[in-house]
Amino acid sequence: MTAIELSSVTKRFGPVTAVDDLTLAIEDGEIFGFLGPNGAGKSTVISLLLDFIRPTAGTVRVLGRDAQAESLAVRERTGVLPDAYHVYDRLTGRQHVDFAIRSKGTDDDPDALLERVGIEDAGDRKAGTYSKGMAQRLMLATALVGTPELLVFDEPTTGLDPTGAREMRDIIRAERDRGATVFFSSHSLHQVEAVCDRVGILNRGRLVALDSVAGLRERTGGGARLRITADQMSDAVLNTLRSQDGVTAAEADGQTLLVTCDPGAKADVIATLRGSGVDVVDFATETTSLEDLFIDYTTDERAAAPGEQR
Ligand SMILES: Nc1ncnc2c1ncn2[C@@H]1O[C@H](COP(=O)(O)OP(=O)(O)OP(=O)(O)O)[C@@H](O)[C@H]1O
Known part of the structure; x- marks a missing residue:
């Protein structure tokens, strides 16, 4: 089954087109990372999935149901970690989870859920005294109530420390392994690349890339960037490097030389420098990152061009 199906969805807020003719299908059991800069439209898409807002045009189906007409049935089977959430200051963590369990009519053990998100010791404390990360973990516990078929997380690692972010990724993987579909938004490729099966990049409401993490990585060309510290540098040497097979760019900044090349050309670059009488004091290799x-x-230059899906 297709867990999420957006067909030609557009959402406008007055003059602002937050989502622009978006068509996207997420398969059952997939971990899908939805990436994009601030204002790209990620939260708007999430709100459309949950029928918090309605599309200007197009259709949204979630778990095989119409997101508008059958929103209650969708929400019963979905766990949500919203972008902006609210904890009840005077209720304890356990009371929050109890409340979610009663609302969903399930028989989950609140303590087991609190333990799963790492705040079991704070279950009796009022949520108003929680740190931002603890409140985030509490919201995650309530999202997991009822072993949902679909988990929709808006920026799940924001506010978490590195350990918390790793635990979040572990939970996302464990949920997928038990059969859930996970759809989450993020600004950061670092967060998605470790867990996602596929990634969609949204910019100004349009999908500009849709691929597996491996596929995206391939698009970086597997290129390498060499950062070389040399005792001297000249335009003649730079030009020799630029004309060398496998080298796509060579720039100098004082004694630091940056060379972008095929991974197989790294040794030749060093050999060329030595052959030109340049003493290589130090060098480091960086791979072209997904972040790049x-x-x-x-x-914006690319976004300004008609945003074709590549
Ligand atoms: N209720 C609203 N009324 C008017 N404009 C809105 C509303 N909600 C969102 N927008 C606009 O729609 C665009 C997309 O916003 P959205 O919150 O979906 O982006 P996002 O990708 O989630 O951004 P961020 O990463 O900053 O959370 C923005 O230009 C935003 O100002």
């Missing part, structure tokens, strides 16, 4: 690709897909 994300920025490339979402910079």
Whole structure:
């Protein structure tokens, strides 16, 4: 079954087109990362899935049902971690989870859920005294109530420390392994690349890339960037490097030389420098990162061009 199906969905808020003719299908059991810069339209899509808002045009289906006409049935089977959430200051963590259990009519053990998100020791404390990360963990516990078929998380790692972010990723994987579909938004490719089966990059309401993490990585060309510290540098040497097979760019900044090249050309670059009488004091290799690709897909020059899906 297709867990989420958006067909030609547009959402306008007055003059602002938050989502622009978006068609996207997420398969059952998939972990899907929805990426995009601030204002790209991620939260708007999530609100459309949950029928918090309605599309200007197009249709939204979730878990095989119409997101509008059958929103209650959808929400019963969905666990949500919203972007902006509210904890009841005077209720304890356990009371929050109890409340979610009663609302969903399930027989979950609140303590087991609190333990799963790492705040079992704070279950009796009022949520108003929780740190931001603890409140986030509490909201995660309530999202997991009723072993939902679909988990929709808006920026799940924001506010979490590195350990918390890793635990979140572990929970996302464990939920997928038990059969759930996970759809989550993020600004950060670092967060999605470790867990996602597929990634969609949204920019100004349009889908500008849709691929597996491996596929996206391939688009970076597997390129390498060499950062070389040399005792001297000249235009002649730079030009020799630029004309060398496998080298796509070579720039110098004082004694630091940045060379972008195929991974197989790294040794030749060093050999060329030595052959030119340049002493290599130090060098480091960086792979072209997915973060670079994300920025490339979402910079304004590209966004201004008709945003074709690539
Ligand atoms: N209720 C609303 N009324 C008017 N404009 C809105 C409303 N909700 C969202 N927008 C606009 O729609 C666009 C998309 O916003 P959205 O919150 O979906 O982006 P986002 O990708 O989730 O951003 P962020 O990463 O900053 O949370 C923005 O230009 C935003 O100002």
